[in-house]
Amino acid sequence: MKTDCCENKLIIPTGYMGSGSSAITDLICEFDGYEADNGTFEYVFLHCPDGLFDLEDKLLIGNNSMRSDEAIRSFEKRMYELYSNKYWWVANYKKRIGREFWKYTKDFTESLVQYESEAYWYMQERIDFLKFLKLGFRALIRNVSRGKIVIKKPLEYKIMRTSFVTPEEFYEKAQKYINNILKCMEIEKKNIILDQMLLPHNVYRAEKYFDDNMECFVVNRDPRDVFILNKYVWTRNGNPVPFPTDVKEFCGYYKRLRAIEKRCDNIHVHIIQFEDLIYKYDEKVNQIIDILRLDETAHSKKKTMFNPQKSINNTQLFMLNKYREEAKIIERELPEFLYDFPYINSTDVEKSF
Template sequence: MNHKYITCTGFGGTGSSVISDLMKEFDNVKSCGSDFEMSIAFATDGISDLQHYIVDDFERNKTAEGIYRFRRMASIISKEYSNKLHLDFISAVDKYLQSLVLTNWNGYNYLHQLRYGKVCRFFYYDLPFRIQGRLRKLFPSKDGYERASKMKKTLPIEISIGETNFFKATNTFFETMLDSIDSNNNFSYLCFDQLVPAYNFKRYSKYFPNLKIIVIDRDPRDLYLLNKLYWNEGWIPSKDVEVYINWFRLLRLQLTSDLITENVLYIRFEDTIYDYENTIDKIINFIGLSKSNHIHKKEYFIPEISIKNTKLWEKHPEYMIDLNRIESTLKEYCYI
């Protein structure tokens, strides 16, 4: 298959679904929509963490534990991924790890203990270790060799190392997953929500061939009011305006100009509404689409509906003190 991949990303609540909805309007794009965020690349214990253990900071025990944690995380998300991607996700993960792991055996290292709760760890590891230590003191070795406590060697230890092998296997793994949503090859482009975070693109782009990244951001005043009045999401700190300002700025510190390359496009949510035609043209040209393929225009992304989520500060003067504070400290992010 020769699919090209598109992903939209943002900072949380900033409107990345604009792109996944918009892509549904093109007859040569298959979009998974915004109901499935395929975040395995950057999730905790995901691909990026696996890269850390195998490529960036190899250490035999940590690497083995990193592979175990990735496998455990994959089993947790397997049902959702299998349903959304139309493939046996665990089989794909097993094949991926088989291509990564260079040697394996059943053994023991000290990190195995951390997989158990305190009580189980005491009876399974601590108590046998103490008993054997006491016995060695009572009955020292006569041959002069130091003896170590015998620990149960029943858990798998898997070792992988090497940059070339890692990225080759990871590219194949993602191609297998992404292409599965169009197994008949009916579309030229596949669009996914949140394949990568809104920063560190150089790291994450290595996992995907032919990937175009579109970053969506929105006015901090609107985001503040949307969460304070309607969403009430715990990961947006909208109870205290000073905390909110610090949070908003911190998330964008790494989005520097050098990250905006030919494969990364930065879009303001408001531009897709107030400057619709020019912004759509910019997106089409960036991806390499054709206007002739935009056959369902404004059927999925409808700016006349999305406009209600903009300029909320004009409708809520009761929060003017907070909004003025946001505008004065985050002026460069405010749309008008």
């Protein structure tokens, strides 16, 4: 299912927590006509808990009237949090996307609803102390009036909404929703870069939601450096990623993390090795130029935002003697994810960033 797509590009850099996907954002921003208005701000509304992908699963897998009501309300609640919360670092969409985000969200959910009812189900009947008192008063009035006066039952909300959309209906409406959001961000006037709008584990869904103007770059990175940086640099600086800091636990975690990925053959999803951007810089830049169908002259701000001579300090930290024992365990347990460095680079963890 496709609609007419905008000529401008939507670029989605993504990775595996600390794998260096921001390097793609920085590199592509060096090209004329490409912007990341909010830098490496992470746009999570598709894949966050109760986001659009959760709504998809709830409505298309094992759906029923009660499940669809919960699904729509949970989605609306999460989207409103992302829209209105100024202090949550993944939110404030009113400013970062535009004031119409919430309008488009409501238009989308209303288009999904096929039936409304004043009947209620147990999720509407959840009891707190105030509702308990109201129920007691309701019972008292009913008994005193001998059933002639019946006060309505106190509910969390009044109307139950039901959706039995088909997959074709859902994806058509969802793609219209996403396109409206992109228009909010002026994709009709410029190419835009939205960091982490997809994750590696859900890129297989992309063809159901995006037109051919989308290009997603999934960034891999040698797990030895990821482990070292997370344990000894990012955690120390108060910015850890949720990987175990015990090296054996890390290996098991990482292996399972990668094993649960679904295969994706989408020609608009590109696997990029972080280290290649440094050690094979010219080759990878040319690959990106080909993907974006650009001329070499468009790279007018070359190495002003992504400088391989600087970023090389974020690689081969595992070669330092103080980390070698842990690195050897990763080398033994995760050989398929290691990068074959063309040469040894001497660096210091203090030069990393």
